[in-house]
Amino acid sequence: MRISRAGLLVVIAIMIPILVELRTVLAYFSVSISVMETVLIGALAVGALVLWAVFPSTDTNRPNGE
């Protein structure tokens, strides 16, 4: 784990407001995506984050996030 499970949960929670507002922000740049696409992007982003997190830490002597 690169970050603790609690840390991962917190990061996912904080990503949610960003994802929720993503559509609004993109709309101002004339990029319109649907709700389903937003959910898909969200799932991908969270998936990528989890993958990154479970990868073995390169720096094992620092128990961060405890």
Added chain:
Amino acid sequence: MTELEREIGHDEYDPIGTLALIAVYSAILVVMWLFMYFVEFLGNDLTVVGVIG
């Protein structure tokens, strides 16, 4: 309650991270304020103006 790696006293502590975070926050505030005031509010229809005459 917590394991400390080191003790940082008053004179050796500079909250640079706080300054960085708060700079980001105030930048967001300014941009959002300008957007809300000049686009959402003044760009909206039927603005209430002074009584004529």
Added chain:
Amino acid sequence: MSAYVDQFPAEARIVRAAFWSSFIALGVGGLLGLVQVLHRTDVVRFMSGADYYTVLTLHGVLLAITFTIFFLVGIFTWAITTSLDRGLENLRFTWLWYGLMSVGTVLAAIPILAGFVGSVDMSASVLFTFYAPMQAHPLFYLGLTIFVVGTWLAGADWFRTWLVWKREHPDERIPLPTFMVLTTMLFWYLSSLGVALSILLFLLPWSLGIWEQVNALLTRTLFWYFGHAVVYFWLMPAYMMWYLMLPKISGGKLFSDPLARVVFVLFLILSTPTGIHHQYLDPGIAEGFKFIVMTNTFFLLLPSLLTAFTVVASMEHGARQRGGTGYFGWLKALPWRDPIFTGMALAGLMFAAAGFSGMINAGMNINYLVHNTFWVVGHFHLTVGTAVALTFMAASYWFIPQVTGKRLWNKSVALWQVLLWFVGMTFMSNAMHRAGLLGVPRRTAEPQYAGFEFEAGLGSVAELDAQIALGGTLLFVSVVLFLANVVMTAVGDRIDDLPDNEYADTLSGADDAPLVLDNLKLWTAIAVVLVILAYTLPLLSIIDRGGVFGPGGGAFPMVAESLRLVVVAAVDAGVIG
């Protein structure tokens, strides 16, 4: 050192009683919140539109008044006794004010609940703001008065304890937690005077038939004289937790005791002369008064912005002591696994967002865009509904073991609970803000109109409704998890290895604070002068224009509404037809 319950067993009982009163209100209020959110968004409707307003009144009173104030008298009692290291002077008196607050709550709740029962000629579906000439049953006003008197006596209890301590420690600085309690209570006395005058001089006698009419604008202005400052009465205990608890839990020390004092002094002097900013769109108040109040309001941002720095810097101090590095990397070194920390930190993060929507509300003319729309509901669910409520819930995970002597039942559930609150509130509050910008009104049972539709610039109103319903449901689940956790904790076994009852040390301590900061008389005098300056002219002008009892108009008891509806519908048909 030991746990609070061992240091002050008698005081721990009163704190426990206050907490349980608070949590009952949270449970009932939360359930009503779920009912409302589902009704409004048309997901589940099992009651009439009229009953919605009764539910809304109860939701508002229970959560904004009962939940918050019972909790804060609990932690204020803790703060006074812990920081002065002495018990309260007379516990009979303490139980007296707790009793008054409880009786007041029950008396106010009776007529509200009677609103559900058509056959009982009693109701109080007047919402949290009870604007005349809508009229509630006298019991409602009486209950509120008794409740407020209870809080006044609680303040007297703490002041008395401090005065006795001061006689024994003439040369010592006021300990920071006590300083926070005293300054908060001082502005509470000053601001609750407005609502007390409004109720005792006008609304209560009027509901008893002694006065025939009241001045709607005057009683409304007196309400807001109190109604804005009361939000700081909820917020200051949350700030207190951020100053006293967060640094410690982060593994650091409070960055600056003097600045914390400055912040509380600023709230004491500035929180009351700002209430008219809730009345930017009221006829009968000159634009000049509105502008003056706006400048006061914007300067009231200062203590909150200072708090943001001081509290985050204290957390950073902890993170760096725990090995954190970098501009932002130190954030990883914070104790995110601890629900007390995570709950408070996320509450603070949401308060930063609330600060933004509050700045919009405070802007005199931009207020046209958002006044009384759903935006405002989104805003205060971030402030009292998250900055305060989530901080209180997170703090409970520390306090409940301290005052019961039991171990927290389940730390993981607690972490999930605070995260769920954050996510639920993200959905609900964000969609409320967006809906407000479309013009969707607040306080409306069924915001679907026959003659027009709200135009969503992006997505749709249905989508926003879905987000609101989802968010509200998550919040309710979060409340259930919270209550389950505290109840299971309370029924557990006593343990001996509780953490000590203590709060954060300071990097820059009280000795660095100028002595004048502790001069409570001076700050109170300044606060009074500012209130006189801000309110004398507007109040005189309102009375001069409309008279003390208003230019006319009768009372509108919120009873037998269904009958009146039929009559109105008939008149309506006649007028239009």
Added chain:
Amino acid sequence: MNIHTYEKLWLAAAMVLIVGFIATITYGSVGVGVAMIDDSEATLDPNDLGEDERFAEPRVEHVGDNEYEAYVVARQFIFQPNPIEVPAGSTVTFYVTSADVIHSFSIVGTNANTMVIPGEVATMTVEIDEPGEYGILCNEYCGAGHHDMEGLLIVHPEDEFDLEGEE
């Protein structure tokens, strides 16, 4: 009292923010001319609206070139007159009062939004350029039928507008 340099910096920035907000609002008032609802009209007895020449008969009046005045009464749970009809390209002043409890008069999706307090008359002048329809709603809880309280503002194309009672 020693305040850390960074916190002093933030204190200064916070003051700039606050002054900036106030300056923006002042610009809106003075530069753009956004006026607040104020105390320009005298009070009146909500029970005697029938005696008041403006509100006895809620209506729209043509008062000048492109200027109209709308006398509106808000009461549980209707707006009178309904619909309110005006031409495009006009300046309309709304005079709104309540016959009973506190209401609001809010033109949906626009900045035209005022509280309506019994005894007080809210005045609000707006410039209406384009033809179209706007919903009107009450956004202050006013009783059991609050959510049914709505109205309509119809803005007719200039050449098709004909006010009743005008020759």
